[in-house]
Amino acid sequence: MKIENIEDLLKGIYKGDIVLPDFQRSFVWKPEDVRELLVSIVSGFFIGSMLMMDSISEESDFALRLIEGVENVNPDAKVQSLVKIILDGQQRATALFYAVYQPDIPLKDRKSPFLFYLDLNKAFNDEWEDCVISVSKNSRKALSELKKREEKKEIISFSKLWEVEDWIDEIDNKEKRKKGKNYVNYLITLEIINYI
Numbered sequence: 001m002k003i004e005n006i007e008d009l010l011k012g013i014y015k016g017d018i019v020l021p022d023f024q025r026s027f028v029w030k031p032e033d034v035r036e037l038l039v040s041i042v043s044g045f046f047i048g049s050m051l052m053m054d055s056i057s058e059e060s061d062f063a064l065r066l067i068e069g070v071e072n073v074n075p076d077a078k079v080q081s082l083v084k085i086i087l088d089g090q091q092r093a094t095a096l097f098y099a100v101y102q103p104d105i106p107l108k109d110r111k112s113p114f115l116f117y118l119d120l121n122k123a124f125n126d127e128w129e130d131c132v133i134s135v136s137k138n139s140r141k142a143l144s145e146l147k148k149r150e151e152k153k154e155i156i157s158f159s160k161l162w163e164v165e166d167w168i169d170e171i172d173n174k175e176k177r178k179k180g181k182n183y184v185n186y187l188i189t190l191e192i193i194n195y196i
Helices: 006-015 031-042 090-101 120-124 140-151 158-169 174-188
Strands: 018-021 051-056 082-088 114-119 132-136 155-157
Touching (some): 006 018, 031 090, 031 114, 082 090, 090 158, 114 120, 114 140, 132 140, 155 158
Parallel strands (some): 018 082
Antiparallel strands (some): 051 082
């Protein structure tokens, strides 16, 4: 499996092609950590490279496991025969997977899962610090407000990045629609990985 961008990374994690050595610590990021990573990505800041190693899972020198949350969103997932093992970058990879696939598990020191949204207007105006919104799934009032904003095409859930073409086509403003397509294409094709 060749990994060139965020989309490849996340789909590989989902299928069990990208895994962790069992000795890696658990995912320990809090909602603000995930939000800050997303802010860095959408604003174009370098988030570091990821180090991966190709392996045949049955011949690996150490036990392998799926990234946290994978089994929650893909119950059929299992460690594949030919895998890429994340040696460095596990927290970032897991945070991205969490934001996009929304496994129903809480983040560190929280009782409920969190959801992440991109405020398109703020992103288009380079208001990076405020363009990523995080909200607890238990916060009904905040989720209700976000749903209204999503219906108005002001924000988009990170979980909809791969379905965004149809969503963006519904935006009334032609300039905003074009900007949205270019921006989301940039996000999902962003190169972030170096591997061995």
